[in-house]
Amino acid sequence: MSTTEAKTTTRNTIQRTLVLEAVQSLYNHPTSDQVYEVVREKHPNISRATVYRNLGFLADRGDILRVEVPNGADRFDLTNSLHYHMKCKHCGQIFDVSIPYKDELSKIGQTDEGFLIDSHQIMFEGICSCCCEK
Amino acid sequence: MSTTEAKTTTRNTIQRTLVLEAVQSLYNHPTSDQVYEVVREKHPNISRATVYRNLGFLADRGDILRVEVPNGADRFDLTNSLHYHMKCKHCGQIFDVSIPYKDELSKIGQTDEGFLIDSHQIMFEGICSCCCEK
DNA sequence: ATACATGCAAACACTTTGCAGCACA
């Protein structure tokens, strides 16, 4: 074995484990900062840089999903299912939305302009139920 | 007249005019920085703050469209038509995409969660034609 | 004349990076 092995040695540090667990426990697309705060309860010395690095690592590896939010901090999510988000114009919070996922939009393949599409995100905007009530 | 007038006095400064003209001339969703550079050719003393303030003002007023880009500078566009964008994973640039606009997505109204949707943006991801060729 | 707009610089929010030391495999 292993003349052609990529040899991507990856270490399971406490920090990395805690970051993953934090995202899993905070199912509500936490920001890096929220993850940082949760991890800090168990491991007070962790640095923000480590949280950022591990969130990026876990997202690249596919363990978690990075939701890039326009004009806001990135959110991290479980990779359970593809779904869309909405941003409340009033309070700025991000919510999952039950609108059915449009697989066909990622399967467009090549556009007229010659772009190869392989994924998409939809960000709905409006007013969330909390803000509606006020 | 004018006991109930909102009295939103708005001034047409050279700076504001130049910012609008710059967005109109740079039809390719310029960033604030690109607008700044163009305006500076005619009005070298303009400050970035003024460009930001005017882009925001013009967008709020509806003269131009703000396209919020995840993990990137906001882009500004003419308000001609609603369309989607794609972000090249390779070069990071933003392009218009010819995929038909889905009016029905903004007409969803209320979701199961009780959110009132009034607009949406779709960001496709993939590889642009320039990067494909390489 | 007045108050909206400007220019400047400092502050801000979020994220990345350089580097020396640490610890997992």
Next chain:
DNA sequence: TGTGCTGCAAAGTGTTTGCATGTAT
């Protein structure tokens, strides 16, 4: 035991804000 990872601090990017001054109406 070696190198991947960490913590720290500094830097980077994009944007906003406080304040004194300027200027369009």
